[in-house]
Every structure is written in C-alpha cells, then in structure tokens.
Amino acid sequence: MIDLIIIGAGPAGISASLYVKRSNYNVLVLYNGESSLEKAEKIDNYYGFENGISGSDLYNTGIKQAENIGVKVKKEEVLHIEQSSNGFEVTTTENKYESKALIIATGNKKIRPNIKGIQEFEGKGVSYCAICDGFFYRNKNVVVIGNGKFAINEANILKKIAQNVTILTNGLQVTENNNFNTNTNKIKEIKGGLRVQEIVFEDNSTLEVDGVFVALGEAGGADFAKKIGVLTNNDSIVVDDKMKTNVKGLFACGNANGGLLQVSKAVYEGAVAALSAINYLKGEIK
Numbered sequence: 001m002i003d004l005i006i007i008g009a010g011p012a013g014i015s016a017s018l019y020v021k022r023s024n025y026n027v028l029v030l031y032n033g034e035s036s037l038e039k040a041e042k043i044d045n046y047y048g049f050e051n052g053i054s055g056s057d058l059y060n061t062g063i064k065q066a067e068n069i070g071v072k073v074k075k076e077e078v079l080h081i082e083q084s085s086n087g088f089e090v091t092t093t094e095n096k097y098e099s100k101a102l103i104i105a106t107g108n109k110k111i112r113p114n115i116k117g118i119q120e121f122e123g124k125g126v127s128y129c130a131i132c133d134g135f136f137y138r139n140k141n142v143v144v145i146g147n148g149k150f151a152i153n154e155a156n157i158l159k160k161i162a163q164n165v166t167i168l169t170n171g172l173q174v175t176e177n178n179n180f181n182t183n184t185n186k187i188k189e190i191k192g193g194l195r196v197q198e199i200v201f202e203d204n205s206t207l208e209v210d211g212v213f214v215a216l217g218e219a220g221g222a223d224f225a226k227k228i229g230v231l232t233n234n235d236s237i238v239v240d241d242k243m244k245t246n247v248k249g250l251f252a253c254g255n256a257n258g259g260l261l262q263v264s265k266a267v268y269e270g271a272v273a274a275l276s277a278i279n280y281l282k283g284e285i286k
C-alpha cells in the first residue's frame with residue numbers, strides 16, 4: 001500500500017511529489033507520453049532562468065530533482081483508476097498499485113480527431129468514456145477510435161455491454177494486438193440524424209453504428225476522473241481552492257484543472273494539492 005500515487009510528472013505532479021516526499025510519506029509518480037512542457041521550445045516567463053529554458057530540459061530536470069530526493073518515478077502509462085476499500089487502485093500497462101490517496105496531474109489532452117461530424121455528435125452518440133456511457137449501448141453496435149492500449153482497454157469495457165465492438169484506427173498503425181474486428185481505413189465523416197448512425201470512410205465504404213467512443217493516445221486526466229464520479233467541466237477537473245475534488249482522497253492540479261495553462265500555475269497547484277493530500281493522510285481533513 002503506497003501512501004500517495006501521483007499520475008503525471010510535469011510541473012504539477014513533480015511539484016506535488018517534492019512536498020509529499022519531504023513530509024516522509026511514500027509517493028509514487030507515474031508518467032507516460034509527452035508533457036505539454038516538452039512541446040514548448042523555450043520557456044521565458046517562468047521564474048529563475050536568466051536566459052529562459054527549453055521545455056524539455058525543464059521537464060527532465062524536474063523528474064531528476066524528484067528522483068534525487070527519493071521519489072519513485074516510473075514510466076508506466078496509467079490505463080484505469082478505481083476506488084478500492086482502502087483508497088484507490090491504479091492499473092498501468094505493467095502493474096496494479098494501491099494507494100491511500102491520489103493526485104491527478106496529467107495535463108489536459110483530450111484528443112479530438114479531426115473528423116467531420118465528431119464535435120456535432122458529442123453527447124449524441126460520440127463519447128470519450130466507456131465506463132461512463134457504455135451502459136447506453138447495451139446490445140448495440142459501437143466503435144472505438146484509437147490504436148493503442150487505451151483503446152483496447154475501452155473496447156474491453158464495451159465488449160461486456162455492447163453487441164459488437166469494432167476498433168477503428170483512422171489510418172493509424174495498430175500498436176497493440178487484440179481480438180477485436182479492426183478497420184484501419186481513414187474516416188471521412190460521422191453521419192446521423194438526431195444521433196450517430198454511420199461512419200463513412202475515405203474509400204466511401206460505410207459502417208452502421210450506434211455509438212462512437214474516442215480513445216486516442218493515452219487516457220487524460222478528465223477521462224480518469226469521470227470514471228470514478230469526479231465532477232468535470234468541459235474536460236477540466238473541478239476542484240476547490242485546496243485542489244480537492246468531490247471524491248474523498250482524490251486531488252487534481254495543473255492543466256488537468258483548466259484555467260491558466262502555465263507552468264507557474266501548475267507548480268503552485270501541485271504544492272497546494274500536496275499539502276491537502278498530506279493533511280488527508282494525517283487524517284486532518286476528510
């Protein structure tokens with residue numbers, strides 16, 4: 001049993017880990033994929049670097065700083081979180097972990113593919129969360145758009161509910177072997193009336209569907225959060241000023257919460273989330 005798991009090793013997650021480790025709790029940071037920081041060629045507006053610093057240098061230095069004080073940082077993609085009797089169970093590509101408290105610091109990267117009709121049908125057959133919306137597709141035909149582990153995870157959830165589950169890679173290479181019907185054609189359009197009815201591919205072939213689940217890249221902060229009933233608003237996690245979510249023992253910080261998408265705010269919120277998590281672990285807040 002780990003005291004605290006932090007998902008995300010960007011400025012928010014690493015900042016949180018420093019405070020928690022220095023309070024003598026055991027903390028595990030899990031990360032995978034890119035931080036939005038790595039896409040920043042140069043950060044000129046963050047305190048302390050007279051000539052600025054490249055986003056990727058800042059990201060990697062942050063991880064090393066945490067490791068240097070004894071924080072365990074593991075590169076494992078988180079696929080799924082759930083509440084357990086003692087706190088939270090976190091499933092990654094390699095392991096399952098249990099922790100008393102959890103901080104989501106995954107940034108905010110819901111990937112909406114550039115497909116005609118996708119935005120129009122969000123909430124009308126297009127979903128980003130199998131656990132949240134799968135129930136509505138009992139015995140129906142659904143597709144999952146994606147090509148990696150996250151997509152397979154969502155497809156596995158849906159296969160227990162829907163009649164047919166097909167994976168559409170939208171022209172991307174399959175990165176995971178799976179037993180699902182898989183179509184690699186590029187998608188031209190999602191069509192329907194009041195709700196989604198069919199997918200039209202670039203080669204003009206069509207597929208009749210009732211539901212489309214988007215699961216590109218890896219699961220983002222809001223994806224995890226929704227699965228366990230955390231309130232979200234436009235794909236940002238809703239927190240109070242102590243970075244507490246509506247779920248006991250679960251905190252969120254940085255871009256995952258929306259607002260000002262800057263390093264300084266991520267670092268600040270990481271610190272606040274850590275102090276709240278420490279108080280929670282001490283039993284001082286519920």
Ligand SMILES: Cc1cc2nc3c(=O)[nH]c(=O)nc-3n(C[C@H](O)[C@H](O)[C@H](O)COP(=O)(O)OP(=O)(O)OC[C@H]3O[C@@H](n4cnc5c(N)ncnc54)[C@H](O)[C@@H]3O)c2cc1C
Nearest residue numbers: 008009010011012031032036078106107254255261262263
């Ligand atoms: C092009 C560009 C330029 C920018 N320029 C500036 C600038 O000049 N100044 C500034 O202040 N800010 C800038 N930013 C914004 C800044 O990068 C972000 O505000 C900051 O990185 C947010 O920190 P974060 O820790 O919340 O999220 P991120 O830095 O995005 O970190 C998210 C972490 O979560 C991990 N993660 C995500 N999903 C999973 C999963 N499923 N399993 C495991 N781990 C996961 C990622 O691997 C990563 O470690 C820029 C951003 C971009 C894209």
